[in-house]
Amino acid sequence: MYRPTWAEIDLDALVSNLRYAEQSVHPKKIIPVIKADAYGHGAIEVMKHLEKKGINLFAVSLLEEALALREVSDTSDILMMGPLLSDQFEICQKHRIQFTVYDETIAKEVLTYPKPLAFHLKVDTGMHRYGLEDEDMIISWMKDIHQSPHDLVGIYTHFATANSQDQLFHEQVSKMEALIKKLPYLPRVVHVSNSSASLRYESHITYTTHTRLGISLYGLSLDQDQLGLTPVxxxxxxxxxxxxxxxxxxxxxxxxxxxxxxxxxxxxxxxxxxxxxxxxxxxxxxxxxxxxxxxxxxxxxxxxxxxxxxxxxxxxxxxxxxxxxxxxxxxxxxxxxxxxxxxxxxxxxxxxxxxxx
Ligand SMILES: Cc1ncc(COP(=O)(O)O)c(C=O)c1O
The missing domain is CATH 2.40.37.10 (Lyase, Ornithine Decarboxylase; Chain A, domain 1)
Structure with a gap:
């Protein structure tokens, strides 16, 4: 470093934010969201540090981000939340990247792929960005997956208004709950909450196993009342x-x-x-x-x-x-x-x- 301009990243604060969030979501586990280079904090260092603290599932957005993490970690599970194309199945398979099935095209394409793939299903409960909406389609697809070599590791949705927790937020929570009750089986990882919902609402949600923590891991929040967080x-x-x-x-x-x-x-x-x-x-x-x-x-x-x-x-x-x-x-x-x-x-x-x- 020659130029005296730098960003200090306090890894102890990162862990303290993780522990703070863990108290709110206990006994569920946290998936750190470390896309966009861990929101500018450095994904590789953040991942390595959190691995030492017992975390072994991380979420990113891009395949490039997932592959960069795989280069430094053989053991952790890596969930890629962004979109992908079917010609990228092979690389996901080779590097054990759990990708997201987020629309009907990809859902159909995985069924015809011969080698075993691991993925999470994303459900659109009202954000209207990525995710499958049709419940009957989801149920019959899950049955097909059950007969296939593939591993449906998880199912998730994403809230549009987690920090205001308005009517849309509650509709999304209920829609996901109703769907979960109808599924032919439950994948082992079920996650819906981002930071705001993790810290303020997760204890009311009965059907999840994990939450996805992004901004609050870095000690930041859109909510004024999160005084237990320390900026990193x-x-x-x-x-x-x-x-x-x-x-x-x-x-x-x-x-x-x-x-x-x-x-x-x-x-x-x-x-x-x-x-x-x-x-x-x-x-x-x-x-x-x-x-x-x-x-x-x-x-x-x-x-x-x-x-x-x-x-x-x-x-x-x-x-x-x-x-x-x-x-x-x-x-x-x-x-x-x-x-x-x-x-x-x-x-x-x-x-x-x-x-x-
Ligand atoms: C799908 C998904 N899950 C979780 C997160 C983490 O959200 P937050 O940083 O508010 O915790 C994001 C962030 O944009 C996201 O896109």
């Missing part, structure tokens, strides 16, 4: 240059910030929009030596500017989020959700893993 990622940089401006002088592209007094001090940080520190962050503040200072000017590809005072020195550490400014503050500033902020931290930012246990 902190974004840090260092002041690499300080400019002294006179009144009227401007900073950066477009000269959009103009000093309004003599002796203004502008700190330069080596982080910009190519790192995921997008231009709309320009209205925010950052933390240096426990104080908050405003960003000024336009954020460049590799750098940004902060108006500081004379106490700030080259080499001082800057916390962009994960200290006095939370990741949720950044998400709010950008009119988005924490998911998008963490996933948007680019590969240029090295992840530094911290653990005591």
């Amino acid at each position: 990622m902190k974004l840090k940089s260092k002041v690499v240059e300080i400019k002294r401006l006179k009144a009227g002088e401007t900073v950066g592209y477009g000269g959009s910030y103009r000093a309004y007094e003599d002796e203004e001090w502008i700190a330069i940080l080596p982080i910009g929009y190519a790192d995921g520190w997008i231009r709309r962050n320009k209205t925010g503040k950052v933390e240096i030596n426990g104080e908050l200072y405003p960003m000024v000017g336009i954020i460049c590809m590799d750098a940004c500017f902060v108006r500081v005072d004379q106490s700030v020195r080259v080499g001082d550490t800057v916390t962009l989020f994960g200290g006095k400014i939370s990741l949720d503050d950044v998400a709010k500033r950008l009119s988005t959700i924490s998911y998008e902020v963490v996933c948007g931290m680019s590969k240029r930012i090295p992840r530094i893993y911290q653990r005591e246990e």
